[in-house]
Amino acid sequence: MPTYDQISVGDTASFTKTIGESDVYLFAGITGDMNPAHVDAVTAAEGMFKQRIAHGMLTASFISTVLAMQLPGPGTIYLGQDVQFRSPVFIGDTITARVEVIEKLEQRKWVKLKTTVTNQDGKLVVDGTATALPPQ
Numbered sequence: 001m002p003t004y005d006q007i008s009v010g011d012t013a014s015f016t017k018t019i020g021e022s023d024v025y026l027f028a029g030i031t032g033d034m035n036p037a038h039v040d041a042v043t044a045a046e047g048m049f050k051q052r053i054a055h056g057m058l059t060a061s062f063i064s065t066v067l068a069m070q071l072p073g074p075g076t077i078y079l080g081q082d083v084q085f086r087s088p089v090f091i092g093d094t095i096t097a098r099v100e101v102i103e104k105l106e107q108r109k110w111v112k113l114k115t116t117v118t119n120q121d122g123k124l125v126v127d128g129t130a131t132a133l134p135p136q
Contacts, residue, residue, distance in 0.1 A: 001073030004109040004134045007101055013071035014098040015062055019054050021091050027058040054089040060126050062097035063115045067132050071099055072111065075135030079110065083128035087119070094120040099130065109133065 002011075028039050036043035037053055044052040060083050067076050089095055096118050103112040110133055117126035 001075060001135050002071070003136065004072075004104070004111070007072060007104065007111055007134060009101050009104060011071055011101045012098060013066050014096050015065045015070070016094060016096045017062060018094040019058070019089055019091055023058065024052065024054050024091060027055050031055070031057070033057075049088050049090075052091055054091065054093070056083075056085040056089075056126070059085075059089045059095060059117055060128075062095065062117060063099065063126070063128075063130060066097050066099045067113070067130065071101070071113075072132060072134035077133040079131040079133055081115070081128060081130045083115070083126060085125070086127055087123055087125045089117075089119060089125050095125065097126075102129070105131075109136075 024038055028034050033055055037047055038055055041052055064078055067078055098116050099113045101111050102114045110131055113130045115128045115130045119125055
């Protein structure tokens, strides 16, 4: 795991996962977000996407996976996230969360990262930036 001094602007890392039905139901149970758009196929079929969608925060949570496990890695403290949801993620989609170091904040030894999640077609589904404190 790289420390602040070992991290460079331009460093990248990613994590890929196929979103299964169980992922959506487990996330709904853990968070209490039982929005029919996520857990009720009949109601979702009548909605704007015509089928169930994964929770936006479930999709965005894989950014945390990359930060915690790869870049910066274990011991990282996730300080903040700006996130925009651009497109729905459907059950069965394969998504890739990617982070890229865009700035080193020397005074506090923090890093700023561009964060994106794309689907199997390369379509941007989540966009944003994160701030993290790398391991010391």
